[in-house]
Amino acid sequence: MKKSFIFLLTAIILLSCQSTKKLACNIESVASPKGTDVFQPNWDNIAENYKFPDWFVDGKFGIFIHWGPYSVPAFNNEWYARHMYLKDHKVYKHHIETWGPQEKFGYKDFIPLFKAEKFNVKEWVEVFKKSGAKYVVPVAEHHDGFSMYNSDLNEWNSVKMGPKKDIIGALKKELEKEGLVFGLSTHKAENAWFFNGGMDFPSDVQDTTLSLYGRRYKNEKYTDNFAREWLTHTYELINKYKPKLIWFDWTVNNCVLMPYFNKFMAYYYNNALDWGEGVVVNTKQGYPTNIQVWDMERGKSGKMMQFPWQTDTSVGKKSWAYVDGEVNKTPEQIVHDLIDIVSKNGNLLLNIGPRADGTITEEQKSILLSIGKWLEVNGDAIYGTRCWKKFGEGDANPTKGTFSDNKATAYTARDIRFTTKGNDFYAIALNWDKNELLITSLDKETIADAEILSVSLLGSKEQIKWTKTDKGLKLSFPKNKPCDYAYSFKITFNKKVGEHLRSEATNEVMKYRE
Structure with a gap:
């Protein structure tokens, strides 16, 4: 009996270790569920096998969502978490005057105030659908290190703290129920250095037991140890939520992260084959535009691009997240930008910033609905279209x-x-x-x-x-x-007028391949 018990316990431990290794320790050996290995972590192989999915190329218009503890102070912009620890920054001064010194009230202390008590996922998705958007990309984790999902790797998450809800899981379920494509963004790479300013003066950032504040690296420098951590967290999002789009900010082009990012792409694309789905990766720079979608922040390309690309921008001019006193763009400006972008082979990912309680402001909601009314009339000229020989x-x-x-x-x-x-x-x-x-x-x-x-x-x-x-x-x-x-x-x-001659993409991202 005792030997049987020991054998059973040993087997459980071994299975547990193997599971943990698969996700965390031995990340190089992680395979997709069915063992698909069509994609390898090199650009030539990926270019040979990757195809931009129809849902993205045809969809043209998506919604981005920046929502997290930074919505509580609602001041300046979504980088409040960094700026409050930068001496002489206006946010640093505002924080002391409003909340107290950083060693007594740090960024972590906003989390209990981030309750999302009025968050209604059905109402959100109804607005998104009426806006005419075809895909939705909530931020799963911003630079601040707080996960808006049920993470087994990050204790600082929305299930254990703050809202006490799996925000990403709830959105995925409702979006897919309503026929919208679910994606997500992760800014884990930026968390490594985001709070480093708090090491220069007395603050709670100097408590290194608080994993929320990341590695506290100076500037945007990375190590292989962190790159493995980043990759593990990214695999968790793929395995748990099966997003059809994953959006990344700029530092994934770092030379230390790049080999791990290539492993991520191979893993993600192989998983997508097993799911039977087409998926999209968004980066701003550093990667060829034929193996993922090049994304331009708050701006547009001046010409047609050879491969599908995307503009990410916000309804608000001041911030990606909710802030008091936001100034919003007009529906007319956004519609004009959408048309111009689509004519150049691009998509528009338009961001909103909900309040900390989970409500979308009436002004931003009205703007989305106005865009939707225009698309109800003109959608045939946008959805499923392709470029002509000139934009x-x-x-x-x-x-x-x-x-x-x-x-x-x-x-x-x-x-x-x-x-x-x-x-x-x-x-x-x-x-x-x-x-x-x-x-x-x-x-x-x-x-x-x-x-x-x-x-x-x-x-x-x-x-x-x-x-x-x-x-x-x-x-x-x-x-x-x-x-x-x-x-x-x-x-x-009676026949097609001219060929769809798209100009070659000559943007700076291609130089990183040389």
């Missing part, structure tokens, strides 16, 4: 590049963006004109061999008059506007 025409000079989109561009009806779907060609005018629209890109030479079967304006039943001219295709505007912000003319040809 558009016009006089305006829109902003481009990162951190450039807070200022709206003033467009006229001469500013037009193009999308295509089969034999349908969409010319989206970014303003209204009572008279006519001349599309110079569709001159007689360009469409000489193509017969126009019909011309209409999405959302309008009025007849659209059209004429082929040497200068371009001339269209009439109807008497009544079918919607606000922008207007989509649908031109159906």
Whole structure:
């Protein structure tokens, strides 16, 4: 009896150790559930086998969510956790004046105040669905190190503390129930150094037993030991939640992290094969644009890109998370940006910042619903479309590049963006004109061999008059506007007009491969 008990106990311990090793200790040997090994951790292999999934290429529009303990102080921006430990920063001074010195009230002390008592996942998802978004990406863990999910590896999580709920799990369940694609973001890499300012003066960051505050590295320097920790935590998210998209911030391009990131991609893509799903990885720089989706923060590309790409930006101009006194963009600006991005082979990931109690502000909710109303009318010109040989025409000079989109561009009806779907060609005018629209890109030479079967304006039943001219295709505007912000003319040809010639991506991320 005693020997049997010892044998049974030993077997349990061994199984437990093997399970732990699979996730944490021996990460190099972790395989996907069915043992798929199509993808290997090198860029040539991944490029040969990876395909951008249709749900992403067709979906065009997603919602990003920044929500966590940083929503409690609701001051300045979502980097409150770092700035409160940087001497002479305005957040440092604000924190002392409002909450007390950092050695007595540290960032960890916001967690019990982050209760999410009014969080209603059904209401959130209903708003997201009405906005016209096709995928949703909540932040699973921000730079602050607090996990918004049921983590076995991080005790500082929303199930054990704060809301006492698996926020990521709840969102996944409801989103998939409503037919939206579930993704997530993880900023674990940035946590390693995020709180290092608190080591320069008396603060709770100097209590190294508090794992919330990460490694406290100076600047963005990493070690292999941390890289293994990062990879283990990322595997946990894949194994527990099966997201179809994982978004990363900028430091995953670090030379120490990069080999581990390649292992992550191989593991994630192999798992996706076993799930029978197409998945997407987002990074800002450092990785080829044909093995993952290049993401540009708060800005747009100035040209078409060869491979699908994405803009991530926020409704709020000041912060990604909720802050008092936020200034929000207008629905018109966001719709214009969406159209411009889609015409260049991109997607828009638009962020909102809920309050600490779990409510979405009425202004941000109204903006999302206004975007949804526009997409109800014009969705055919956005969803499932592809680029033409040029993205558009016009006089305006829109902003481009990162951190450039807070200022709206003033467009006229001469500013037009193009999308295509089969034999349908969409010319989206970014303003209204009572008279006519001349599309110079569709001159007689360009469409000489193509017969126009019909011309209409999405959302309008009025007849659209059209004429082929040497200068371009001339269209009439109807008497009544079918919607606000922008207007989509649908031109159906008897065959495709030109080839989908996308320009090659020449952005800086490619240099990291050399």
